[in-house]
Amino acid sequence: LKVLRHEEFEEGCKASCNGPYDGKWSKTMVGYGPEDNHFVAELTYNYGIGEYRLGNDFLGITLVSSQAVSNAKKMGWPLKEVTTGVFEAEAPGGYKFYLEDKEQLKEDPVLKVTLGISNLQKSVDYWAGLLGMKIYEKDEEKQRALLGYADNQCKLELKAVGGAVDHGTAFGRIAFSCAKEELPNIEALMKKESQKILTPLVSLDTPGKATVQVIILADPDGHEICFVGDEAFRDLSKVDPNGDKLLDDAMAADNSDKWFAEHKMKKVSA
Secondary structure (H helix, E strand, O other): OEEEEEEEEOOOOOOOOOOOOOOOEEEEEEEOOOOOOOOEEEEEEEOOEEEOOOOOOEEEEEEEOHHHHHHHHHHOOOOEEEEOOEEEEEOOOOOEEEEEOOOOOOOOOEEEEEEEEOOHHHHHHHHHHHOOOEEEEEEOOOOEEEEEOOOOOOEEEEEEOOOOOOOOOOOOEEEEEEOOOHHHHHHHHHHHOOOOEEEEEEEEOOOOOOOEEEEEEEOOOOOEEEEEEHHHHHHHOOOOOOHHHHHHHHHHHOOHHHHHHHOOOOOEEO
């Protein structure tokens, strides 16, 4: 994965982009290619927070990449073969990645993102019926469904966890870009259907970059969903050739581990 851009913020986001934390934070976008046509992961770092309690809401990301499997083996990174040719790897913090040992896809190696749900039909009704996703697979016996907006894009897998969904304290969200004029329509539909809107349509500023409009929803299990206006987002999300350096500089300047050690204190556990 490549660092696509890195941004620092002095205070919490008014759309809770960094969770319910109101201090200094940063975000780093990583992916196999530009955000215009690739799935991208947003890594959020809240200064001073040492660890998060994970729940059962985020079940992992699946990549098709024999190179990733090879890299892990060379580095001695622990791998567990869960099915033939599919290996589970755990990232720092406990997040799961599933690596398919096949030739990397040319368009985007990220195959799917898996979210835990409590009721398959209720979730499918929401994501497909209300949000307009196409159902690619639905398996009542295994209590899972695969959905997406386009054949050539990363898919969303919904998988029952056998009970209530626990979001822990990490507060991730799924984001989609769409035409700006669609945002008021999405908001109106959610109001009409009495669905939860976490953040009504709002404009968000990024220092030195475009201002984007977003609306943030919650599905029946409380999974956060952000729709962002595509026109401004394309400007905001341009690959920054200085992204790696900005991230390196920020990590070098972040002496929080040393400061906490010197004061015989631990970072806060969220």
